[in-house]
Amino acid sequence: MRVTRLSLRNVRRFDTLELLPDPGVNLLTGPNGAGKTTVLEALHLMAYGRSFRGRVRDGLVREHAPALEVFVEWEEVASTGTVSHRAGLRHSGQEWTGRLDGADVNHLGQLCAALAVVTFEPGSHALIAGGAENRRRFLDWGLFHVEHHFLPLWRRYARALKQRNALLKSGGGPGGQLDAWDRELAESGEGLTAYRENYLAELAPRVTSVASRLGRDVAVLDIDFQPGWRRQELSLADALLVGRERDRLTGHTSVGPHRADWGLRFSGLPGREALSRGQTKLSALSVLLAQAADYAARRGHWPIIALDDLPSELDRDHQARVLDFLQEQASLQLFVTATEAPAFPAGRMREARVFHVEHGQIVPELSTRTR
Numbered sequence: 001m002r003v004t005r006l007s008l009r010n011v012r013r014f015d016t017l018e019l020l021p022d023p024g025v026n027l028l029t030g031p032n033g034a035g036k037t038t039v040l041e042a043l044h045l046m047a048y049g050r051s052f053r054g055r056v057r058d059g060l061v062r063e064h065a066p067a068l069e070v071f072v073e074w075e076e077v078a079s080t081g082t083v084s085h086r087a088g089l090r091h092s093g094q095e096w097t098g099r100l101d102g103a104d105v106n107h108l109g110q111l112c113a114a115l116a117v118v119t120f121e122p123g124s125h126a127l128i129a130g131g132a133e134n135r136r137r138f139l140d141w142g143l144f145h146v147e148h149h150f151l152p153l154w155r156r157y158a159r160a161l162k163q164r165n166a167l168l169k170s171g172g173g174p175g176g177q178l179d180a181w182d183r184e185l186a187e188s189g190e191g192l193t194a195y196r197e198n199y200l201a202e203l204a205p206r207v208t209s210v211a212s213r214l215g216r217d218v219a220v221l222d223i224d225f226q227p228g229w230r231r232q233e234l235s236l237a238d239a240l241l242v243g244r245e246r247d248r249l250t251g252h253t254s255v256g257p258h259r260a261d262w263g264l265r266f267s268g269l270p271g272r273e274a275l276s277r278g279q280t281k282l283s284a285l286s287v288l289l290a291q292a293a294d295y296a297a298r299r300g301h302w303p304i305i306a307l308d309d310l311p312s313e314l315d316r317d318h319q320a321r322v323l324d325f326l327q328e329q330a331s332l333q334l335f336v337t338a339t340e341a342p343a344f345p346a347g348r349m350r351e352a353r354v355f356h357v358e359h360g361q362i363v364p365e366l367s368t369r370t371r
Contacts, residue, residue, distance in 0.1 A: 001116060001301050002333040003043070004084075005073040010065035012038045013360040020364075021335070022353035025327075028337045030357035036337035039362070040119060040306045042070045043335070046089055047117035047304075048141075049108035057093025067092040072115060077301045077331070087111050109144075109151065116145055116303035118292040120285050122313060125277070127284040132261035139196050139262065142203070142291050146298045150195050157188040161258055169251040178244070185256060186237035192257045193227045193236075200225050200262055206293050207264070211286035214321050218279045219267035220286065228259035281313055285322065293329075302332040311338050 008017040013035050028036045041051050041060070051060050061068045071088045089098045089111060098105040100114055126134045143150040164181040204223040211220040229239040239255045240247075247254055264283060269275065275283065289305075296302040305326060310319055326334055341354070354365040 001074060001076040001304055002331070003072060003074045003304060005071075006039070006043065007069075007071040008038070008042050009069040010062040011042055011068045011070065012060060012062060014038060015062070015360065017362055019355065019362060021333070023331075023333055025352040026333070026335045027341055027352050027354045028335065028357055028362075029340060029354060031339060034357045035360055035362075036357045037121070037308050039357070040121070040308050040335055040337060043072070043115075043117050043304065043306060044119050045091075046070050046072050046087060046111060047115045049112050052119060052121050052123060055093070056091050061091070061093050074115060074304075085114060087114060113144065113151075116295060116299075117306055118288050118295075118303050119306045119308065120288055120310075120313070121306075121308035124284045124288065125280045127287060128264065128275070128280050132259070135262050136258075136260055138287070138291070139199065139260075142294065143195055143199050145295055145303075147195060147199075150192075153188055153191050153195070157185065157192050157257060160184040160188055161253060161256065165252050168247050168253065171248070182237065182240045182244075185253070186235065186240060189236045189257045193231070193260070196257070196260065197225055197227070203290060203294055206290035207287055210290045210293065210325070211283065213325050214286050214289075215279075215282045215318055218269070218275065218283060220283070221265045221267050224263050224265055226261045226263075228257050228261075229255035278315070278318075282318060285314075289322075289325070296329070302329055304333050304335070306335045308337050310336055311340070 002023045006019040073086045
C-alpha cells in the first residue's frame with residue numbers, strides 16, 4: 001500500500017497543499033511548528049476518522065474556514081495486480097461528507113477500512129501507560145482490518161450495550177426486556193472476546209520479536225489479556241445476571257468486553273509501572289510495528305507507516321534500530337517527520353524523498369541518499 005497523492009485544504013495552518021510522495025522513504029523536515037505533523041495528521045484522519053491530536057473541531061479546521069478537505073490517492077497490491085483507489089473527506093467539525101472511488105460513503109468506517117495507516121506520535125506512549133480504552137481501540141483496529149466478520153459483531157455488541165444501559169438508567173424497563181438484551185449482549189460479547197483473545201495470541205510472538213530488534217534493555221515475554229469479566233469462572237450471561245442489581249444501582253453495565261484490557265509481560269520487571277518513559281515509548285512502538293507486520297502477513301502488503309517527530313521520541317541508537325527494521329521490509333512506504341534527517345542506518349542506503357515544510361508551505365527537495 002502506498003500513497004501517490006495527498007491534497008489538503010484548510011487543515012490547520014495550510015490553505016492548500018499537495019504532496020506527491022515517494023513509494024519508499026519520505027522525510028518531512030522543517031522547524032518546530034511549521035506544519036510537518038499536520039501532513040501525517042491528515043493521513044491519520046482519513047484512516048481513522050479522527051485526529052491523533054484531538055477532535056476535528058478543536059483546531060484542525062483552519063481558522064475562519066467552513067470545513068477542511070482531505071483527498072488521498074493510493075495503490076495497493078491485490079491478487080489481480082495493483083489496484084488504485086481515491087478517497088475524499090470534507091469535515092466541518094460537526095458534519096462530514098466522504099467519497100470513496102467515486103461513490104458517496106454513509107459511514108466513516110468505509111473510509112477507514114480502505115486506507116490502513118499505522119502512526120507513531122508523541123502521544124502513542126498512552127498505548128502502554130494510558131487507560132484501557134487506548135488498548136481496546138488498538139485491538140479493534142487490527143481486527144477491523146483483518147477479520148471481515150468482526151465489525152458487524154462489534155456493532156451488534158455496541159447496540160446491545162447502549163440499549164441495556166438505557167434500560168438500567170430507567171430502572172430496568174418492562175419485564176423481560178432486560179433479559180432479552182442480556183442474551184444479545186452475552187452472545188455478541190462472547191464472540192467479540194474470542195476474536196480479541198485469538199488476535200492477541202497470534203500477535204504476541206510478533207511483539208516479542210519486534211521488541212527484541214528495537215531495544216535490548218526491555219524483553220517482552222507475552223501479552224496478558226483481561227476479557228472484562230471473570231471469564232474462567234463465569235460465562236458472560238452469568239456475569240451479567242450476577243451483576244444485575246449492582247448495575248441497576250449505578251445505571252451502567254459493569255462487566256463485558258467494553259471493560260476489556262491487555263498488558264505486556266516483561267522479563268525482570270513487575271509491570272508497565274516500572275518502565276522508564278523511553279522504555280514505554282519503545283514498547284508502544286514495538287506493539288504498533290508488530291501489528292503492522294501482522295497486517296502485512298494477513299493482507300499481503302504493509303500498511304503505510306507514519307513516524308512523527310522520531311528524533312525527539314527516541315535516541316539515535318534506537319532510531320537506527322527502528323529504521324533498519326523498517327527498511328528491511330519489502331514495498332513499505334514510510335513517512336518520517338523531524339527537524340532534521342534522522343539517523344538512518346549505515347549499510348542500508350535507500351533513496352529518500354525530502355520535503356521541507358515552513359510557513360504553511362511544503363517544498364520538495366532533490367531526492368537524497370539517507371545517511
